[in-house]
Amino acid sequence: MQCEIEFKEKRTARIPHEVFLTNLIGNHILMFVSALGIVKSFWQPLAMVPLISFGILFYTLWRAHRSKQQDSWFIMCHWQVAKQRSLLFIGVLSFGLMMAFFAWLGYSQFNFMKEAAIGLAGGLSIIPVMITTLALILMESDAMHQASKGQIADSIIKKYPNSNQ
Numbered sequence: 512m513q514c515e516i517e518f519k520e521k522r523t524a525r526i527p528h529e530v531f532l533t534n535l536i537g538n539h540i541l542m543f544v545s546a547l548g549i550v551k552s553f554w555q556p557l558a559m560v561p562l563i564s565f566g567i568l569f570y571t572l573w574r575a576h577r578s579k580q581q582d583s584w585f586i587m588c589h590w591q592v593a594k595q596r597s598l599l600f601i602g603v604l605s606f607g608l609m610m611a612f613f614a615w616l617g618y619s620q621f622n623f624m625k626e627a628a629i630g631l632a633g634g635l636s637i638i639p640v641m642i643t644t645l646a647l648i649l650m651e652s653d654a655m656h657q658a659s660k661g662q663i664a665d666s667i668i669k670k671y672p673n674s675n676q
Contacts, residue, residue, distance in 0.1 A: 512668055516585050516661040524586045527571060527593035528655035532648065534567040539644045561604060568604075571597045584673045588663050591671060592654055596647055603643045607636035 575594035
């Protein structure tokens with residue numbers, strides 16, 4: 512749905528999507544790839560990727576909750592879109608971390624072959640996170656474009672009706 516929104520409000524409605532995209536592109540792609548390059552020498556940068564991500568995701572959840580009290584309807588709706596996608600990504604990251612933990616547990620405690628543990632960790636943790644990251648980059652880029660144009664999806668309008676109209 513197209514809304515008549517001022518430029519300043521459109522720009523503010525882009526913020527949740529920019530925060531989310533910064534996490535996806537800056538953290539999960541750029542930082543992850545650079546941390547993989549030095550993982551044999553230093554494992555700590557690789558461990559920071561999910562920690563930074565969860566921090567940004569929980570900030571998004573907190574800010575989306577706060578937006579219900581203080582922001583305009585249009586801005587609040589865009590925070591709620593980012594919140595829904597953050598919850599999805601938290602679930603995927605949690606599943607990925609759990610699978611990586613099980614791969615490590617199998618290798619260290621149950622004598623899995625190194626290749627089996629790497630395959631389990633890669634196939635059931637890294638690949639789903641990568642696919643979800645790429646899909647969410649596309650979805651968030653579109654949502655940021657919609658915010659710039661003053662648009663909001665009809666499903667969000669049904670979920671959060673505008674009480675001012």
